[in-house]
Amino acid sequence: xxxxxxxxxxxxxxxxxxxxxxxxxxxxxxxxxxxxxxxxxxxxxxxxxxxxxxxxxxxxxxxxxxxxxxxxxxxxxxxxxxxxxxxxxxxxxxxxxxxxxxxxxxxxxxxxxxxxxxxxxxxxxxxxxxxxxxxxxxxxxxxxxxxxxxxxxxxxxxxxxxxxxxxxxxxxxxxxxxxxxxxxxxxxxxxxxxxxxxxxxxxxxxxxxxxxxxxxxxxxxxxxxxxxxxxxxxxxxxxxxxxxxxxxxxxxxxxxxxxxxxxxxxxxxxxxxxxxxxxxxxxxxxxxxxxxxxxxxxxxxxxxxxxxxxxxxxxxxxxxxxxxxxxx
Numbered sequence: 177x178x179x180x181x182x183x184x185x186x187x188x189x190x191x192x193x194x195x196x197x198x199x200x201x202x203x204x205x206x207x208x209x210x211x212x213x214x215x216x217x218x219x220x221x222x223x224x225x226x227x228x229x230x231x232x233x234x235x236x237x238x239x240x241x242x243x244x245x246x247x248x249x250x251x252x253x254x255x256x257x258x259x260x261x262x263x264x265x266x267x268x269x270x271x272x273x274x275x276x277x278x279x280x281x282x283x284x285x286x287x288x289x290x291x292x293x294x295x296x297x298x299x300x301x302x303x304x305x306x307x308x309x310x311x312x313x314x315x316x317x318x319x320x321x322x323x324x325x326x327x328x329x330x331x332x333x334x335x336x337x338x339x340x341x342x343x344x345x346x347x348x349x350x351x352x353x354x355x356x357x358x359x360x361x362x363x364x365x366x367x368x369x370x371x372x373x374x375x376x377x378x379x380x381x382x383x384x385x386x387x388x389x390x391x392x393x394x395x396x397x398x399x400x401x402x403x404x405x406x407x408x409x410x411x412x413x414x415x416x417x418x419x420x421x422x423x424x425x426x427x428x429x430x431x432x433x434x435x436x437x438x439x440x441x442x443x444x445x446x447x448x449x450x451x452x453x454x455x456x457x458x459x460x461x462x463x464x465x466x467x468x469x470x471x472x473x474x475x476x477x478x479x480x481x482x483x484x485x486x487x488x489x490x491x492x493x494x495x496x497x498x499x500x501x502x503x504x
Contacts, residue, residue, distance in 0.1 A: 177276045179204070179232070183251065184274040188503060189236065189267055190256040196232050197249040203231035203299065204277040206268035207285050208261065210238045214285040219246035225292035231281065234272055236264050262354035262401065263347035263503055265329060270498040273339050279303070280334045287313075287330035287378040294374025298333040301371050308368040309333040315380040324370070328362065329355040331376045342367045344493040346408050347503055352398035353405030361492075364412055385430055389439075392453050396442040399427065403445060407487045417484070424480035425473065432469040432476075433461040444483055 179200035183192040205227070209215050215235070222228045223246075233250035237243065243252040259267065265282065272280040279299060289295055294311060302309040310332045312321035329345075342365045345358040362368035381387065388395040403423055409416035424443050431439035438448035493501050 177278075179276045183253070184271055186253075186256075186267065186271065188256050188259050188263065189253050189271070191254045193243055193252040195245060195248075195250050195252065201230065201232045201249065202278040203281060204234055204272045204275065204279070205231045205281040205283050206234040206236070206272050207283050208238075208264040208268065209235050209241060209285065211285070212241060212244065215244065215246075218283070218285040219248065221288055222248070225289060225295060227289075227292060227295050230295070232277070234268060234275075236268050257503070259347065259503060260350040261352065262345065262349040265345040265354055265358075266347040266493055266498075266501070269334075269339065269344045270493065273336055273344075273495065274498075278336060280336065280339070282329050282332045282334070284327075284330045284378065287327075287376050289331050289376050290374045294371070295331075297373040298331070298371045301369065302333040302335050305369055306335050306337050307366070308335075308338050308362055309371045310368060311371045312375045313378055314375055316377055321375045326359075326370060327355055327378065328359045328368070330378050333371075338362070338367045340495050341365055343495070344498060346405065346490070346493060347501060348408065348490050349401035349404045350397070350504060352401030353403070354401070356402055357405035357408050360409055360413060360416075385427070389430070389434065389436070392436075392438050392448075396438055396448065399423075400442045400445060403443065404487075407484070408490060408492065411489070411492060420484060421477065421480050424483065425476050428476045428479070429469045429473070432472055433465045435461075435465065444479070445487070 183194060207218060228248050233248050235250060235252050237252065237254045239255045239258060269280060269282065279302060289311070298309040298311065308328070310326045310328055313325055313327050313330055314321035342361050345354045359368070388399060403420060406416045406420040406423070427439060427443045430436065431443065436454065438452040441448040441452060491497060491501065
């Protein structure tokens with residue numbers, strides 16, 4: 177179906193500014209905007225690769241940021257409420273679909289595609305297979321990407337049929353987790369294939385326990401978001417119960433060893449305060465704490481099961497119910 181001119185109404189987005197140029201393209205590239213300097217770099221990047229003339233764009237701005245015209249065929253719109261990364265990716269996908277575009281591209285502002293040829297290749301692959309096409313991802317310090325490692329929100333190309341079969345990203349985690357869950361769901365329903373003709377470059381940070389312990393204020397919310405994403409995945413993937421149990425046990429053990437109240441609350445899906453955080457938790461813990469953590473493993477598993485029982489089931493966003501989804 178051709179793209180439409182009317183901007184869909186949204187309960188969480190406001191103040192649309194339609195700067196698209198007619199005729200509308202068949203492709204729309206959606207990006208959440210939380211940093212204007214990143215948007216500057218992204219606009220330069222897509223122009224240099226020749227992508228700027230091949231697609232329309234949708235930019236969803238964080239509250240308080242002013243729109244900026246880069247000469248791209250774009251819709252600019254703002255958050256009506258702080259919806260976080262997961263809410264933004266859901267809203268962007270749903271609006272792009274409702275606008276009628278045949279291909280929806282999700283692109284992170286600080287993820288850099290290696291070439292315009294890769295963009296064309298992903299579009300061709302997605303069109304021919306009717307499945308999502310995602311490139312492998314590497315960090316700036318890696319010479320080549322690890323085999324099989326990709327992130328759907330860095331540069332993901334999705335025919336509209338993918339959303340009809342697998343739904344949209346979830347808006348429930350607030351920060352992090354939505355990309356893992358959506359990727360897991362796409363793989364479960366056979367709706368994604370890796371594009372191996374190119375790659376995307378993006379930082380990999382905060383992935384290990386040491387990084388999380390050094391910067392809890394930044395990374396613990398992402399840990400919580402990922403564990404919430406596991407709980408959404410229970411609806412179609414029973415292995416996610418085991419993932420939740422394993423992550424709860426792993427991180428709760430570190431919480432006991434380091435006396436880390438913030439981490440203990442995080443794995444229980446609770447909010448932590450500034451008072452809960454302590455400095456220098458990444459060093460070697462006292463031996464008595466290590467022994468205590470080992471002794472507490474059976475009780476940790478019981479607490480994990482109790483946490484699972486307390487989690488309320490949420491609805492996975494689909495093309496049928498997207499307008500009824502309630503944000504946390």
